[in-house]
Amino acid sequence: MRKYILYIASVALILTAVVSCDKDVQSEQSLKTLTPSNIDANAGTWKPILLTSNAQIVVPAPTLTTSDAYKAELQSIKDLQANLSKAQHNAIEYWSAGGVLRWNEILRGLVARFNLPPAPNRYGAYPAPDAENPFGDPNFPFANPPYASRAYSYVAAAQYDALKAAWYWKYQHNRPAPYTVDSDIKALMTKTDLPAYPSEDAVMSGVSAEVLKLLFPAAVEEITLKAAEQRNAALWSGKATSSDIAAGLALGKSVATVFTDRAKSDGMGAAVGNKDLWATLVKNATDRGEMAWKSLETPPRPPMLPFFGLRAYNATTPGVKAWMMTNTDIVKERPLSPPPTSSDEMAKEVAEVKWYSENLTRERLAIVHKWADGAGTATPSGHWDEIASHYIEAANFSEVRAARAFALINIALHDAAVGCWETKFFYFNPRPCQLDPSIKTATGVPNFPAYTSGHSTFSASAATVLSYLFPANAQYFNDQATEASLSRLYGAIHYRSDCQMGLEHGKRIAGYTVAFAQTDGAN
């Protein structure tokens, strides 16, 4: 009898465990409270990316901390702190991980949300996303890998320049944080000696929101709410007064215009091209005696942003500007041509892809899916930002140094997108499934030419910058880049030479960013 009771009890226990366990999955990254190991008081002297100097946008002197106006601001913080709700505490906790890490995560979410290719209409055509009608079907933008790389780089570079400007003015005006001026004000985020005027949180909210509204206009509501929450969290936590915040918001917005002005004329608008231009790409390849790339989708989809990379292809398609490379640099760094499509060498490459396609193991499939980074994801650039976020968090970087890390990584990733897309559309090389339709793939075939692999180029660029920033972990970053690169061969969507040449190309491209970083005054 006791045996049965024990048996029934253990079955009941297992059932209860399965049925009652808490299945809710937290969507936000679990990040620790930011406690900077160094507040980087000299960041106002670091080299700007786009601003002419960190003092370019003037932040006027604040009222004195002894003034009645300022005292009223302090009183209002005390009043707010006396009545903070659970939701307000949650907002403080969320933003106390650091605005730079949070905005990068928000941006990864925006990219994933907008990273959907347009559906074909009933005539078999694909309507192009329209910046003037962002809420339409399809939504604008289609945040594909090049678009996303550009977006990550604009947000990161703009935040970085805005924060350096903020640091510059903070140490010009030296107004302490409210919790330092008045001991009755609680510090609900980590207490530091960083001057509060202008508020770095407000700077970030302003610059991020303004840049993001240009890049993701259909997400205006979400962006605006997040930005307001960041400013409120700074106020509620006793970190900044309303005048610290107002000055920060104004500075952030002004810096944003420098970046949005560039974005509006950086060549992105012409990157899609048109039917006639697409036909010339086919002709270029066939004139060289090569088989031209074609879309493997049904109905055939126009190639993804063919004029994103190509330099001054014609008068209307300048190619999207890089950050650290000139047009000459981009052309100079282009990998040598792939094996001719009719060569024995290429036949061997196709045979190798076919072998991987027919001999997929569960371990290799896991690698393919880990690095798929296709539609509905944050793209390879977002994947590398996610990897970076753990190291930035662990390093206890100040906000401005965290912004530098993301700026350098994403500038290199954007330049990798430009360089890789230039290569892809210069050679216009077919995918393995086009040369051998019997090859079946373990992830979707991207709708653009094979040579070189975007994943390989992106990954080597990111790993190179990350290795510069965190040299102790260089081996890990390079191993991850190699794995990302090979995942495309395992998935049977790339030849080995696409992967190898992409890795080398990405590394060379990142060299330009590392060279900038070595002399930016932040070391």
Place this chain on the structure above:
Amino acid sequence: MPNDGLMMPAKTYCSGFLYTHDQWNNYWEGTLKRENLNIGKLTTQSVMYYGVYGLNEKVNLMVMAPYIRTKASMGTLRPMEGVQDLTLSAKYNFLKVEAGPGKFATFVTGTFATPLTNYSVDFFPLSIGMGTTNVAGRYTMNYAMNNGFYANASAGYTWRSNVKLDRNAYYTDGKYYSTNEVNMHNVFDFIVDLGYHKGPLQAEVFYTQMNTLGGGDIRRQDMPFVSNKMNASKVGGLIMYYLPWPKYLAVRVSGNYVVAGRNVGQTTSLTGGLMYTLFFTKDKELKTGL
């Protein structure tokens, strides 16, 4: 089966292999019914081992384990195949009473299911399963008339474990998740069938409704995702017949069709198989059912 009104007699074991062929050309992307020329026709074939043992007159134990293969007729995506989930059920007939010109019976069934292999759940529509470990409870009512006609109604609730992806982030149901863990919502279903069962023959028609109690829709032109809100309404029929020879061997044929759905394919499914009954008792009389 876990959801019907039949019981194997004590000390008998009925088992066999069932082959199922599923296919769809259209699927529901959220609520929008569409075709996808990069998938074409999606075919799923499975061979399932099925066994049911009469522990005693009141309790039956069931086991199921399928090998599954999926294939898309168009596009480049590769077929997937492998052993899927082990399902173990215990069915208890806790009430059986004479009522009018027949018998009324009720059953409760407890089910445990778990993947037998580490298949990928991040490759829909070609993934071979959901990857969840399930605990399900089911309540079934059956009224069988003495002339052979019966009516059956069954409702089940399935608690599903979360699943893990091979990647560290995903987007679903309007949110970006910085984790590999996916919340799998529970499932409710009900089945009604009308049929005839006498001597060696069982024949029935049925309607089933399955609802996932949460989860997001497939977005426009996105791929399906493991935690999508998958709902389906199916109609179908079943015939099982014990052959005169060889004795104790039954042929089972069934089919069903999805008449309405959400985030699922409009599947036509056909199953055929042979079931053989073994007796661990001297009383070798076939008296399946009530």
